Amino acid sequence: MDASELNDHTVAAMKEKFIQEFGTGKEISFFRAPARVNIIGEHTDYNNGYVLPIAIDRSIVAAAVKRDDRMFRMRSLNFPEAVTASLDGLKYDLSKGWGNYPLGVAQVMEKAGIAVCGADIIFNGNIPLGGGLSSSAAIEVLMANILLGLTGTTIEKEQIPVLCKQAENEFIGVQCGIMDQFISALGKANHAIFLDCGTMDYRHIPFRMADRVAVIVGNTKVKRELAHSAYNQRVRECAEAVELLRKQLGRTEINSLSDIDSEEFTSCKKSLPDLLEKRADHVINENARVKEAITALENDDMKTLGALLLQSHASLRDKYEVSCGELDHIVESFMSCDGVYGARMTGAGFGGSAIALVPTEQKDAVIEQSAKEYKRLTGIDGEFYACSIADGAGRM
Ligand code: GLA
Numbered sequence: 244m245d246a247s248e249l250n251d252h253t254v255a256a257m258k259e260k261f262i263q264e265f266g267t268g269k270e271i272s273f274f275r276a277p278a279r280v281n282i283i284g285e286h287t288d289y290n291n292g293y294v295l296p297i298a299i300d301r302s303i304v305a306a307a308v309k310r311d312d313r314m315f316r317m318r319s320l321n322f323p324e325a326v327t328a329s330l331d332g333l334k335y336d337l338s339k340g341w342g343n344y345p346l347g348v349a350q351v352m353e354k355a356g357i358a359v360c361g362a363d364i365i366f367n368g369n370i371p372l373g374g375g376l377s378s379s380a381a382i383e384v385l386m387a388n389i390l391l392g393l394t395g396t397t398i399e400k401e402q403i404p405v406l407c408k409q410a411e412n413e414f415i416g417v418q419c420g421i422m423d424q425f426i427s428a429l430g431k432a433n434h435a436i437f438l439d440c441g442t443m444d445y446r447h448i449p450f451r452m453a454d455r456v457a458v459i460v461g462n463t464k465v466k467r468e469l470a471h472s473a474y475n476q477r478v479r480e481c482a483e484a485v486e487l488l489r490k491q492l493g494r495t496e497i498n499s500l501s502d503i504d505s506e507e508f509t510s511c512k513k514s515l516p517d518l519l520e521k522r523a524d525h526v527i528n529e530n531a532r533v534k535e536a537i538t539a540l541e542n543d544d545m546k547t548l549g550a551l552l553l554q555s556h557a558s559l560r561d562k563y564e565v566s567c568g569e570l571d572h573i574v575e576s577f578m579s580c581d582g583v584y585g586a587r588m589t590g591a592g593f594g595g596s597a598i599a600l601v602p603t604e605q606k607d608a609v610i611e612q613s614a615k616e617y618k619r620l621t622g623i624d625g626e627f628y629a630c631s632i633a634d635g636a637g638r639m
Pocket of ligand 1: 284285286287288289377419420421422423590591592
């Protein structure tokens with residue numbers, strides 16, 4: 244699938260593939276789930292904090308037909324290996340590669356008492372792999388939609404990301420938060436979602452400037468091997484900081500770093516070891532930045548929003564230490580272009596992508612110039628493109 248959004252051609256081509264692979268006879272259903280970029284609120288979700296992501300016009304689509312024998316036959320046009328598995332006795336299997344993500348979702352749904360079924364499925368996506376735009380959450384949310392669609396089951400839309408996150412935590416073994424699955428399931432065109440990951444309250448915030456401001460993605464084209472283990476390490480460090488701060492402040496009701504505001508943190512941060520102080524500082528002040536970003540977005544104040552993005556990046560680089568040379572260079576490259584409001588890494592970090600907010604009329608110039616500058620700084624051909632804010636997952 245090409246860079247642009249899905250179209251009738253994609254559906255026709257997938258239908259043909261499906262028939263080639265699995266034969267004809269039954270009516271094929273089509274589903275899609277989008278990738279995301281996070282505007283601001285990074286590494287806050289598993290700390291019960293605030294996030295502000297958007298779903299984008301990069302997605303995974305699936306052509307699916309129900310089977311009656313609890314078997315899955317799955318193929319992805321993005322990977323060489325086909326995956327076959329039974330719903331019975333499912334467990335993580337390295338040799339099943341990408342297939343573990345949808346299989347994990349099937350297992351978690353069944354354990355939760357939701358009707359599931361076997362299926363023949365063809366997947367096809369245009370989310371750059373390893374690009375940090377959460378293709379894994381997209382395929383999880385897509386699978387949940389496929390199973391609900393094929394069995395004719397309805398559940399609360401908000402339950403879908405909860406199940407998908409559970410699949411990633413328990414079946415895959417990555418201690419991620421809920422942001423990626425949530426935005427892929429519940430995104431809305433031309434809106435960001437403000438989600439409080441502690442209470443799970445959320446609201447769609449109109450991106451009224453969508454016609455005047457472009458979101459540019461810059462893919463560093465690097466992905467660090469240590470990403471999963473370093474991510475899980477950050478989760479543990481935050482938990483340790485919570486333990487220490489709870490004791491220090493004598494507030495037994497503190498469950499997460501998000502139960503402490505910037506002011507209270509200033510009064511007690513010196514009680515923490517240096518490393519944990521930096522981690523907690525990032526999370527607590529990032530929550531505050533999300534709140535400010537919402538006000539800026541609601542006032543169409545791109546200058547303030549851009550400044551917040553830069554502060555967020557600096558904090559992720561210096562305090563949370565999840566950036567890398569390439570991400571810093573891509574942000575620098577964006578900021579070397581005229582008119583750019585702000586830029587930051589997006590997602591977990593350690594490679595992947597950064598975003599920039601840019602006046603629409605400057606978009607092409609920024610894409611061209613930042614690509615050149617990034618190449619000059621790193622020797623790498625990055626990938627730069629504008630994205631639009633898309634709807635969350637559903638049947639096509
Ligand atoms: C990854 C995880 C999310 C979130 C981000 C960092 O994308 O899947 O849950 O923690 O990193 O904000």
